Amino acid sequence: MNNNPIGVLLVNLGTPASPTVKEIRRYLKAFLSDPRVVELPKWLWQGVLHTIVLPFRAPKLVEKYEAIWLKEGSPLLVYTQAQSQALAQQLASDHVIVDFAMRYGEPDLAKAIQGLQQKGCERILIVPMYPQYAASTTATLFDRVAEISKTMRNQPDYRFIKRYAEHPAYIQSLHHKVVHFWQENGRPDQLLLSFHGLPQRSVDLGDPYYDDCQKTVAALRVSLQAEGVPIAVSFQSQFGKAKWIGPATQATLESYPAKGIKRVDVMCPGFAADCLETLEEIQLGCAEAFKQKGGEQFRYIPCLNDDPVWIDALATIVKERLGSWT
Numbered sequence: 266m267n268n269n270p271i272g273v274l275l276v277n278l279g280t281p282a283s284p285t286v287k288e289i290r291r292y293l294k295a296f297l298s299d300p301r302v303v304e305l306p307k308w309l310w311q312g313v314l315h316t317i318v319l320p321f322r323a324p325k326l327v328e329k330y331e332a333i334w335l336k337e338g339s340p341l342l343v344y345t346q347a348q349s350q351a352l353a354q355q356l357a358s359d360h361v362i363v364d365f366a367m368r369y370g371e372p373d374l375a376k377a378i379q380g381l382q383q384k385g386c387e388r389i390l391i392v393p394m395y396p397q398y399a400a401s402t403t404a405t406l407f408d409r410v411a412e413i414s415k416t417m418r419n420q421p422d423y424r425f426i427k428r429y430a431e432h433p434a435y436i437q438s439l440h441h442k443v444v445h446f447w448q449e450n451g452r453p454d455q456l457l458l459s460f461h462g463l464p465q466r467s468v469d470l471g472d473p474y475y476d477d478c479q480k481t482v483a484a485l486r487v488s489l490q491a492e493g494v495p496i497a498v499s500f501q502s503q504f505g506k507a508k509w510i511g512p513a514t515q516a517t518l519e520s521y522p523a524k525g526i527k528r529v530d531v532m533c534p535g536f537a538a539d540c541l542e543t544l545e546e547i548q549l550g551c552a553e554a555f556k557q558k559g560g561e562q563f564r565y566i567p568c569l570n571d572d573p574v575w576i577d578a579l580a581t582i583v584k585e586r587l588g589s590w591t
Contacts, residue, residue, distance in 0.1 A: 279369030
């Protein structure tokens with residue numbers, strides 16, 4: 266029997282260290298240089314990235330990041346750390362050490378893996394904080410773990426969680442978040458579930474992300490059926506001129522008032538923690554667009570973050586994948 270502790274590593278996408286041009290540019294360079302994220306020839310994309318995107322995009326994002334920054338730092342960092350700490354308390358009796366890292370930026374993934382090894386962890390479970398699988402999120406994380414490990418003389422034994430898009434515990438945590446919000450604030454005319462977008466070409470080439478999103482929506486519709494609120498799905502954060510999966514979140518919201526839908530709640534189930542795409546793009550930007558078209562009430566339902574019901578669900582998902590290790 267292996268008596269060494271087991272490492273559980275929560276990994277999210279990443280965030281600038283501060284809402285400054287320098288740090289935003291550093292983060293964007295790492296993120297957008299990943300060929301899994303931007304599937305263009307390197308010789309073509311690197312020129313665009315360094316002459317157009319980084320010089321002009323980063324300054325435009327400063328104000329957006331400043332609008333959502335918490336006193337403790339980036340929301341994504343703050344909430345992911347809180348999730349890690351809460352999960353560690355849940356799993357403390359199972360001989361497990363929990364830590365967190367980012368795919369791009371800090372805390373550095375390689376250092377986090379090395380840190381778990383130094384604490385005696387010969388077995389490490391990698392937990393992507395992406396409920397729905399996509400090559401540009403989950404797969405690139407697995408790629409990075411392999412890259413980090415290929416120079417190790419003594420590699421750890423890894424397990425990975427590929428997805429939990431329709432896991433009952435995850436769906437129950439979303440259900441609880443929505444119902445609790447409605448119990449406190451009343452029901453809307455419409456609930457819109459907004460997921461991060463993906464180029465249509467990626468789906469055409471076999472990426473299962475769109476199907477994973479639809480499975481989450483279908484399961485949540487069943488779970489919330491008794492509430493009597495219509496549920497729709499949309500996709501946000503489009504980038505570039507290529508065709509993306511749809512319908513687009515902002516366009517969907519702008520169409521609602523003319524259809525008599527004046528009170529809408531928006532939730533982002535594909536994000537395990539609030540970040541720029543949820544707080545600035547949805548809570549601020551889309552809210553303004555909806556109201557300009559005649560919408561009367563726009564409410565954003567926060568991500569799962571460190572909600573106790575979600576931490577319980579995450580513990581359930583993790584324990585299932587740990588399996589024979591515990």
